[in-house]
Amino acid sequence: MSRGPENLRLLPREQALEMLEQHGIAPTEQRTEIARLLFGRHQHLSAEQILAQLSTSSARVSKATVYNTLNLFAETGLVREVVIDSTKRFYDSNPDPHHHLFHTDTGRLEDVAPARVQIGELPGLPASMEVLGVDVVIRVGPRRDS
Amino acid sequence: MSRGPENLRLLPREQALEMLEQHGIAPTEQRTEIARLLFGRHQHLSAEQILAQLSTSSARVSKATVYNTLNLFAETGLVREVVIDSTKRFYDSNPDPHHHLFHTDTGRLEDVAPARVQIGELPGLPASMEVLGVDVVIRVGPRRDS
DNA sequence: CAGGGGGTTAGACAAAGTCTAGTTCCCATT
DNA sequence: AATGGGAACTAGACTTTGTCTAACCCCCTG
Ligand SMILES: [Mn+2]
Ligand SMILES: [Mn+2]
Ligand SMILES: [Zn+2]
Ligand SMILES: [Zn+2]
Numbered sequence A, B: 001m002s003r004g005p006e007n008l009r010l011l012p013r014e015q016a017l018e019m020l021e022q023h024g025i026a027p028t029e030q031r032t033e034i035a036r037l038l039f040g041r042h043q044h045l046s047a048e049q050i051l052a053q054l055s056t057s058s059a060r061v062s063k064a065t066v067y068n069t070l071n072l073f074a075e076t077g078l079v080r081e082v083v084i085d086s087t088k089r090f091y092d093s094n095p096d097p098h099h100h101l102f103h104t105d106t107g108r109l110e111d112v113a114p115a116r117v118q119i120g121e122l123p124g125l126p127a128s129m130e131v132l133g134v135d136v137v138i139r140v141g142p143r144r145d146s
Numbered sequence C: 001c002a003g004g005g006g007g008t009t010a011g012a013c014a015a016a017g018t019c020t021a022g023t024t025c026c027c028a029t030t
Numbered sequence D: 001a002a003t004g005g006g007a008a009c010t011a012g013a014c015t016t017t018g019t020c021t022a023a024c025c026c027c028c029t030g
Helices: A013-022 A029-038 A047-056 A063-075 B013-022 B029-038 B047-056 B063-075
Strands: A044-046 A080-083 A089-092 A099-103 A109-112 A117-119 A129-142 B044-046 B080-083 B089-092 B099-103 B109-112 B117-119 B129-142
Touching: A013 A029, A029 A047, A029 A063, A044 A047, A047 A063, A047 A089, A063 A080, A063 A089, B013 B029, B029 B047, B029 B063, B044 B047, B047 B063, B047 B089, B063 B080, B063 B089
Parallel strands: A099 A129, B099 B129
Antiparallel strands: A044 A089, A080 A089, A099 A109, A117 B117, A129 B129, B044 B089, B080 B089, B099 B109
8 A cells, every 4th residue: 555656746935935824824844844745746745755755865753743733734724634544634725626536446535526516404513513524535446246 | 631421322123134244344252342333323433432432332342443344344435434533543334425523622523414525627637536425524613702 | 161952863772463383182094 | 972173262461652751962142
């Protein structure tokens, strides 16, 4: 289930700083490097993958900081946390609303345009509660001949 | 996050055996006890909760067997595995198609009628692939005043 | 120069789940 | 009756993912 380097790409430092700025996050060196890596493209990375990538690069970031930073990014809405594989959390760099196709054979996660899924109104939800998000995951896999 | 006994109820042994039978699962004592507990009502239990319940009852079942059995139940489609909190898997005894409301404050999972969730055609899905299921999770929580 | 707060770090720790090796049980064959 | 084999169960070691703790660094401010 561990996919390759996937053609690494880094967001220009300039833009990473801007993203942190807009979410009220103090722009430290480590946070900037994590943002540059994660937002270099639309992708779904686990903390483990980010940690591995950073450890090869010149920018060394500790495990604790990777986890702290990703939690911070998620809390402030900078990144979207996606839970599917029960053994791992993924961080989604695609900021637009969308859903996911989960390939059970490869463990890969693919984006799906939200237009393809329509959700009706929700029944009575207490006024004190609010909808924080709607996650739609379409699981696909090799046809199991019945 | 650990909720109480929740008014324990057991499925009659007769019916548990029938369920196992219908899914081609050999009816051992342990599997039967787990089925009786899980299917005693519509609910969402973690392996941990099942293990805890069984350890108090007269039927003693080991950790390995609880996990093995739940995996077996999920593979054969007897039970539905629901992943939300990445640190725990839930096993859903409600066999009917439905979606979930996840209360982020309590960690509780609530069933939602499958209402209108329409999936459009998925482009570029190879003929060798099939949709295994669609999971919709609506995350709700206390209104965070902004 | 002293104090304080935010941030980072290594490594200890915790929790969920898997794996291993030994055992029990059942049934079929001799 | 004895033997053999396979399926299932078990305790406990182990792995993986993520959190916590305590020390440290750095910068700012008084
Ligand atoms: Mn945003
Ligand atoms: Mn079924
Ligand atoms: Zn995505
Ligand atoms: Zn349910």
